[in-house]
Amino acid sequence: MHHHPSRAAIVAGLVLTAVGATIPASAVAQSKAAASPTSPARVLNARWGGHCTYDRLVIDVQGSAPSVSVSRVGSLHYDPSGKKVPLAGKYFLSIRLSPAVAHDSAGRSVYHGPRLVKIPLTKLKGLALTGDFEGVVSFGTAFQTKPTYKVSKLHSPERVVVDFNHANQCH
Missing domain, CATH: 2.60.40.3500 (Immunoglobulin-like)
Structure with a gap:
């Protein structure tokens, strides 16, 4: 079976984008919460x-x-x-x-x-x-x-x- 390099790159890019979008979103939410706590x-x-x-x-x-x-x-x-x-x-x-x-x-x-x-x-x-x-x-x-x-x-x-x-x- 012959794999098309651009199709593999697209699939890898989509997987990385999906994973990357999930992890930073939670990290961003946590950093925003840490950056703006209730003022003392x-x-x-x-x-x-x-x-x-x-x-x-x-x-x-x-x-x-x-x-x-x-x-x-x-x-x-x-x-x-x-x-x-x-x-x-x-x-x-x-x-x-x-x-x-x-x-x-x-x-x-x-x-x-x-x-x-x-x-x-x-x-x-x-x-x-x-x-x-x-x-x-x-x-x-x-x-x-x-x-x-x-x-x-x-x-x-x-x-x-x-x-x-x-x-x-x-x-």
């Missing part, structure tokens, strides 16, 4: 206030409020350097927001709040911006007595709230 929240500010039975930390964000994790730590360190944060206290909490950034696409800071501050409230004694690294913005808080806390999210405008309970100061 931008952390703009942190502020606080004292109330009769709690101190409140408010972290203002632009975009959807990110996930928040709070953990007790023995000391505070800057992320990613590991350098110790110079906040006085006996107890510390690390507050991590993710996915979140405190900078714009050009790398300029969009965070206008305090970076390291002593706070003279009943419970909350200090706050530090400890990191803006790999989609996580982190804060450290300092206390003289063991803190109990509650995390919530408030909307319009978007913000993350951490309340630190204490005895009633408004007798």
Whole structure:
């Protein structure tokens, strides 16, 4: 049997085109999804206030409020350097927001709040911006007595709230 070279080339071309069209299409869809994920929240500010039975930390964000994790730590360190944060206290909490950034696409800071501050409230004694690294913005808080806390999210405008309970100061 005699094979016609142009017919074999056409069949091979069609097979390669069909296979090639299938694989890159899924690869293109995956790369587009990876290139345009949901934008992380931008952390703009942190502020606080004292109330009769709690101190409140408010972290203002632009975009959807990110996930928040709070953990007790023995000391505070800057992320990613590991350098110790110079906040006085006996107890510390690390507050991590993710996915979140405190900078714009050009790398300029969009965070206008305090970076390291002593706070003279009943419970909350200090706050530090400890990191803006790999989609996580982190804060450290300092206390003289063991803190109990509650995390919530408030909307319009978007913000993350951490309340630190204490005895009633408004007798």
